[in-house]
Amino acid sequence: MEIFNQKIQWVDPITNETLNSDGHYLVSNHSSYSISNGIPNFVDNVNDQTQKQVQESFGEKWTQSDFGQNDAEFEEKIKPVYLEMMGLEESDLDIFNNKIILEVGIGSGSSSRLWGPQAKEFHGVDISKAIYRVQTNLKKLIPNPILSQADINKLPYLDESFDVVVSNGVFHHTPDTKLALKNSLKKLKIGGFCIFYIYKTKSPIREFSDDYIRSKISDLHYDNAWEKIKPLTDFGKLLHEKNTQITIPFDIELLGIKKGTYDLQRFFYDYFFKCFWKDSWGYDYSNLVNVDWYHPKYCWRHSKDEIQSWCAEFNLDIKYIKELESGYACYVVKTSSIT
Ligand SMILES: C[S@@+](CC[C@H](N)C(=O)[O-])C[C@H]1O[C@@H](n2cnc3c(N)ncnc32)[C@H](O)[C@@H]1O
Structure with a gap:
């Protein structure tokens, strides 16, 4: 049963079951997930203590700072940096037009300003409490962002649901960068593209x-x-x-x-x-x-060779892997199912 006015429905992240709602909880046969301000929480317990530290660190970061929230400041100062991190030019942003997009690790929503407004349907997840600021931060730009507090490694969506998956500076803050990439790519349709930024190994x-x-x-x-x-x-x-x-x-x-x-x-x-x-x-x-x-304890760094080997393993068509000062901007297309 479709319960929300959205093309891509949430499912139980553990069992993939359909979820029903009484307005306060999303409920499957096995679990229930609380909803606050329309945002379900799929991560009540983070068992990995290091991931929990990361969750808390970013929760503080994004609630204590207004980074990226002021429109003019974003356009002038932050957008150029974010575009570079994604390997994109301003004129490329129409690749997101009319797409069903999932952003993993949305933070407080500043990166979403690049692709959220032109999406057909925009979904964002983050493991931290920052997700509860996103609605307010983006309300003038994205009329109905579909948000949840969720872990990349337990995403509340069926596989192959999205046209586009984006992630700016997130996979390396999880227990295993490659696994986070893989679990995100699973949610991408075949033929869909993923753009992500991860840290590189330094000197x-x-x-x-x-x-x-x-x-x-x-x-x-x-x-x-x-x-x-x-x-x-x-x-x-x-x-x-x-x-x-x-x-x-x-x-x-x-x-x-x-x-x-x-x-x-x-x-x-x-x-x-x-x-x-x-x-x-x-x-x-x-x-x-x-x-x-x-401050965040998980902060992996990777080489271009590593990223290329993951792309080969997941049968990704590499559009680019651009080396930047601190990381790599990667643009890949999914060519087959990932199990
Ligand atoms: C460096 S911030 C990037 C935020 C945003 N993408 C941006 O560019 O402004 C990394 C974000 O990843 C989130 N994160 C870390 N581990 C995660 C996980 N396992 N699942 C979902 N989000 C995660 C953090 O809570 C944090 O908000």
Whole structure:
């Protein structure tokens, strides 16, 4: 029985059964899921404690900050960055026209501004409580976003339901990046496309410092992590303000350092530790980026070879895998069922 006015219905994420509703719960023969403000919660219990930490970290991030919510600010400052992360140009955004789209790891909905408004039907899931902000954040842009609090690895949809699956910076925050990609791709129709961004493996000292700093930060409460990270942000700002260039005329292969001329802040950022600073984003957003990097415990990084091997395993047609400063923007087409 169709119970909601949506083309793609939610199903029980464990059993794939149809769900009925009394307005407060979605109910199958085996489970019931509470609904709050029209948003069902399919993730009452996260048993994996590390995933739970990630869930809580992003829950705080997206409810404490208004990042990406102001229309003008999004258009001017954030959209160009998000487009780059997806490997797209503004003029490409019509590929989403009239598609049934699932966004996994929607956060507070800022990335959805790229594709939600032109979708035929737009679905978004996130494991964190941030999902409850999305409706308010997107209400002027997307009339009826279909949202649920759900885990990528237990999505409340039948396989091969969507024309498009999108995910910006999410798979690497789950227990297993490849599995999260696979479970998301299952929901894509054959012939449908998936665009996603995942972190790349950095140079050796950067990898070492990142793991070290994360081990010091990720057990802290989000608010304490926010404070503790500030000197890294201050350092990034300081280096940026020096406006100094450094030229390395040769590769330092052992450390993965490539010859070239670098802004000093960028040099530290690329090769030693994350000390993000962007003038146009200001202090809080820059600190937010550094906290976003160091606080969530799951934060896998991958090589292009790895991504290519997953694509081969899942029979994906690769449109592109673009290497960016911190990750890869990937655009793939599904050519056969994934089991
Ligand atoms: C870096 S944020 C990206 C948010 C949004 N896509 C954007 O670009 O603004 C990563 C998001 O993934 C979500 N996430 C992490 N693990 C998840 C999982 N297993 N299932 C669903 N969402 C997950 C987090 O809660 C967080 O909101």
